[in-house]
């Protein structure tokens with residue numbers, strides 16, 4: 001028997017919720033299923049280079065899988081996709097984790113494609129490369145909305161899994177994930193920075209958390225004390241939010257060293273500014 005408050009409610013959904021559907025969402029656990037591979041002519045990335053001496057990525061320290069159930073219904077099994085989000089500071093292993101998940105999906109016979117932002121030109125535009133040198137061919141795009149046309153609508157329809165790296169640079173991330181997972185039935189695996197060098201929310205990455213089946217925050221090692229690093233410190237005095245770079249510009253730091261670093265950088269900046277004011281030749 002349902003509680004009165006629920007049973008007396010008029011359902012706007014047909015058929016109305018059963019008590020079972022209230023308690024057990026009809027989602028599938030990540031990587032628990034394998035769809036048959038569809039056509040052989042779809043581009044099917046393989047790892048070009050996996051360094052065998054590379055340690056496997058550190059386990060996430062913070063993972064919130066949204067409650068899932070093994071109960072499936074026939075009508076939910078084909079259409080609904082999934083969204084999985086991997087965040088953390090630079091050098092935490094986001095790209096490594098994304099590539100491992102994509103490789104696992106591909107090994108399960110699922111058709112995969114990976115997208116990165118064309119703003120990140122660090123290693124050329126044709127591949128995603130981790131800080132360790134692991135590499136996977138990708139689509140480098142200015143916007144996610146261009147993906148379907150770029151890959152071709154037929155190839156898009158054949159895709160099971162879409163990986164997105166450097167997600168902070170895509171303005172249309174929310175709309176793309178919604179459409180791909182809810183409407184097109186794709187599994188979307190997103191990797192990106194949750195925060196910028198000032199620890200402000202970066203791009204649309206945090207906006208897609210309400211869409212996600214799972215959210216995983218991973219950490220790096222603080223470059224100064226080797227403790228867990230949750231943040232990215234910018235070592236230079238540039239102030240624009242988007243500034244492409246690697247270890248020459250950024251370092252992963254723990255909370256203490258982030259705070260100390262901001263104080264040191266702030267002090268250095270004010271010294272430089274006061275020197276500029278005193279110097280007659282500087283403008």
Ligand SMILES: Nc1ncnc2c1ncn2[C@@H]1O[C@H](COP(=O)(O)OP(=O)(O)O)[C@@H](O)[C@H]1O
Pocket residue numbers: 088089090091092093094095096097129130131132220223247251252
């Ligand atoms: N300061 C650093 N400079 C270069 N490589 C680093 C540094 N710190 C960690 N790494 C390496 O980078 C790997 C993570 O690379 P990657 O997956 O590309 O990270 P992310 O995508 O989170 O930036 C780590 O496992 C580590 O081996």
Ligand SMILES: Cc1cn([C@H]2C[C@H](O)[C@@H](COP(=O)(O)O)O2)c(=O)[nH]c1=O
Pocket residue numbers: 089090091094095120166192193195196197198232241242243244245246250
């Ligand atoms: C913190 C921060 C980073 N970026 C840039 C720097 C890199 O090009 C990417 C992050 O790459 P990774 O795969 O996570 O190592 O983002 C930026 O533009 N602004 C920032 O504040």
Ligand SMILES: [Zn+2]
Pocket residue numbers: 222223224225226227253254255256257
């Ligand atoms: Zn530290």
